[in-house]
Structures are given as structure tokens and as C-alpha cells.
Amino acid sequence: MTITQSMGVVSGSTVRAKNVFKDIGAGLKNMVGGELKAYTELLQESRNEALYRMLVDAQSRGANAVVNVRFATSSVSGGAAELLAYGTAVTVQ
Amino acid sequence: MELGFIVMILFYIIIPFTPWVLSLVGTLLYQPSQKKALFEREANSAKSGDTLSTLSKPFVGREVQEFELVMASVVMGPSWIQIAIGGILSLFGGEINTFTKVVDWARREAKQRLREQVASKGFDDVINMRIETTVMSKTRGNKDKTTGVEILVYGTAIKY
Numbered sequence: 209m210t211i212t213q214s215m216g217v218v219s220g221s222t223v224r225a226k227n228v229f230k231d232i233g234a235g236l237k238n239m240v241g242g243e244l245k246a247y248t249e250l251l252q253e254s255r256n257e258a259l260y261r262m263l264v265d266a267q268s269r270g271a272n273a274v275v276n277v278r279f280a281t282s283s284v285s286g287g288a289a290e291l292l293a294y295g296t297a298v299t300v301q
Numbered sequence: 302m303e304l305g306f307i308v309m310i311l312f313y314i315i316i317p318f319t320p321w322v323l324s325l326v327g328t329l330l331y332q333p334s335q336k337k338a339l340f341e342r343e344a345n346s347a348k349s350g351d352t353l354s355t356l357s358k359p360f361v362g363r364e365v366q367e368f369e370l371v372m373a374s375v376v377m378g379p380s381w382i383q384i385a386i387g388g389i390l391s392l393f394g395g396e397i398n399t400f401t402k403v404v405d406w407a408r409r410e411a412k413q414r415l416r417e418q419v420a421s422k423g424f425d426d427v428i429n430m431r432i433e434t435t436v437m438s439k440t441r442g443n444k445d446k447t448t449g450v451e452i453l454v455y456g457t458a459i460k461y
Contacts, residue, residue, distance in 0.1 A: 239320050240327025241380030242335055244449050248376045251451055281435040
């Protein structure tokens, strides 16, 4: 497989939060320490969403692959997190 | 009189201190048991060599048959007691041991999850591995309350 053409940098992002009850549950778990499963799940779901949006962006440019994918995360405010996925869209043959 | 006494005990002793007792139990019993389980899992997967091998291209120039983007993440939070001890220690400066432990634990857990995922999908190696850390915090009033750190480990899994 060789890369024939570069279509530029594509990215996808999403900001998500869990509902109040999950937040309270995580707050209680925080007392004990250890893994906060609700947030782990939340971030996995939203990372998949960000990845999917990046792929949609790449497809709309006519690319058939994305290489050098990177992730970035930042927490915006209480319980909400922004997930960003970006990479180089290319055509591969 | 009797009822007033019980209500007083409830409001001044039981309600304020129960979370701290729970937190102490969690720090001393629950967390070590989880860490022990993690050590066993690590020892199990270390038998067949570490799959998370390199941060860039593969060392051996063999043909790659299959590849896939794999990722694993975990959110870990310090307990109330650890936060309190950390707050006291940060007055003096130097290493804040309680936080170091939690972040280190989270990172090992995330890496171990990636190893298990890669092994279950039948891949041989992970190249181009990256580790990402984010602090999840809650602001209440003007106080910044850290709830946890998120560790993401991702890379390209390959099959020779």
C-alpha cells in the first residue's frame, strides 16, 4: 500500500457530560478513590464519536484513510469533557 | 432528652464522619486489593513479552499483514483522605506521594488494559504508542475540586 495523495488535516470533536445521577455516583466513588467507571465509559463513548466525526470529515474530502491519528482531551467544566481526534487524511492505493 | 441526644449524635458525629471512615477503609483496603489484582494481571501478560514495544516505527522490517487503531483509557480519582494529605503536603512542597501513587496506578492500569485488548484481538505488537493525561476537575464556587485523572493509551496494533 502506498499513499498517493494528501488531503490535509482532518479533525472531529465533541463535548459531552454524564447525567446528574451518574455524577453523584462518581462523587460517592471519589470518596473511596480508585476507578470512576461512569467517567471512563463517558470518555470512551465520546472518543468514538469524535473519531467517527473525523472519519466523516475525511470521507467528505474524498480520502480513504487517515494516518497519524492523535487524541487530545480537555475538561471544559464540571463533568463535561471535550474530546478531539485529528489526523492526516490521505488516499491509499 | 433521649431523642435530642440521638439526633445530636447523628448530626454532629455520624453524618460528618461516615464519609471519612469510608474513605479510610477505601484507601487502606479497597485500593491495595485492586492494585494487587493489577499486579497479577501484569505478571500474567509479562510472561509472553511486552506488546507495547515502541514509540515509533517497528524495529524489525517485516511485512505487516493487519493493523488497527487501538486505545484504552481509565479515569482514576484519589480518595478524600489522599486529597487531604496531599493538600497538607503541598504546603511543604516536595513530592506529594499520595497523588504520585494514584496517577502511577492509573497509568499502569490503562497500559495493562491495552495489552489485554491487543492480546484478545490476536495482534503481535503495538507501535507508535502515545500516552495522554487529562485532569478532570469540578469547580464549585471558586474552589477547584479535582475529581480524577484520565489516562488514555493508544497506538497502532500490528500483526506480522
